[in-house]
Amino acid sequence: MEQQFNFNNELAGKIALVTGGTKGAGKAIVERLQKAGATVIITARNAPENENSNLHFIAADLSAAAGTQKVIGEVLSTYGKLDILVNNLGSSSTPAGGFTVLTDEDWESTLQANLLAPVRLDRGFLPQMIDRKSGVIIHIASIQGKLPLYDSTLPYAAAKAGLRNYSKSLSNEVSPKGVRVLTVSPGWIRTENVKVWLETIAENSKISVEEAQQGVVAALGGIPYGRPAEPEEVAEFVGFLVSPRANYLTGTEYVIDGGTIPTI
Structure with a gap:
């Protein structure tokens, strides 16, 4: 069956949420989805430096369960649905020095932000996607999930490896129900x-x-x-993955690293 795509307005009518969407690759993804016609919601702890009336900003700490619940509730009460979820939030503030210097708090805070936040958001938004048999979830992981830097970001690398595995498992469950789930693993941006x-x-x-x-x-x-990579290069690929042009893509991890990972 031949499909016709409107590349300039292909996300018109779609509601998208980008976590960590105020700076870096997240900001670039937001701008890319807006250009494609989507209504975009962003969430982060702090508001963006430059206010944009075209964006719906929700202040929330996604490393806490209450923060994710706040976002889920506000999005669904305001828009009634979510079509695209880009779990972009990622952070690492643990000290260097290897495993001996890391405390339980270092591990727990990193796992909460990088693994459990996406899990909770997925759990909150998936039911309405499944009911409509339509939706796309993108998990932004990292090449550190395959190529960890043990001296400086051990918990972050472990969390991103967990996110990759979880994303594949979730795709196996919900793809037959009409929801696509994909992982994007950038290198250095x-x-x-x-x-x-x-x-x-x-x-x-x-x-x-x-x-x-x-x-x-x-x-x-x-x-x-x-x-x-430039943030816009990551954003351009995410824009393609959430579009109708990528309708058959699900359950796959895409690496954007300029060839950094030395193995296939």
């Missing part, structure tokens, strides 16, 4: 925070920003493409 960090390295080491970036690339074991 050149966000605004990363740019500031590179400038700091360059200033402290008295080298150029480009040299600082290449030093980080070398520390990661190399990126064959030679640079980090």
Whole structure:
């Protein structure tokens, strides 16, 4: 059966939620979905720096069950449905030094934000997707789920590995009911925070920003493409995955890392 797609307005009438949508790749994903015609809701602990009347912002701490319940309740009471859920929120604030320096609190806070927050949001929004036999859930994981950095982000890597496994399992359950579930695992993304960090390295080491970036690339074991991803590059792929053009895609993980992972 031949399908006709409107690439300029292909998400018209769709309601989308992007967690962690105020900065970095999350912000780029929000802008991409808006350009495709979706009504976009964002949630984070703090409001975006630049207010946008076209966005519905919900302040919430998704690392707590009460925060996810607040978001679920407000979205469904305001819009009556959710078509697209992009679980983009991800964070790691644990200290470096390997497993011996990590406390239970380090592990619990990281698992809450990176694994349990998506689980709770999925659980809250899936029933109405299943009732309508329509919906897309995207889990933004990380290549650290396959390529962990044990010295600095051990809990984060473990949480993202769990998210990848959970995402595949969830897809097996709900895809027959009309809901697509996909995982996107980026490598290093050149966000605004990363740019500031590179400038700091360059200033402290008295080298150029480009040299600082290449030093980080070398520390990661190399990126064959030679640079980090831009947030817009991740967002463009997510925009495709949630669109009608990707209707047959579900249960799959897509890696966006410029070739960083050295194995197939």
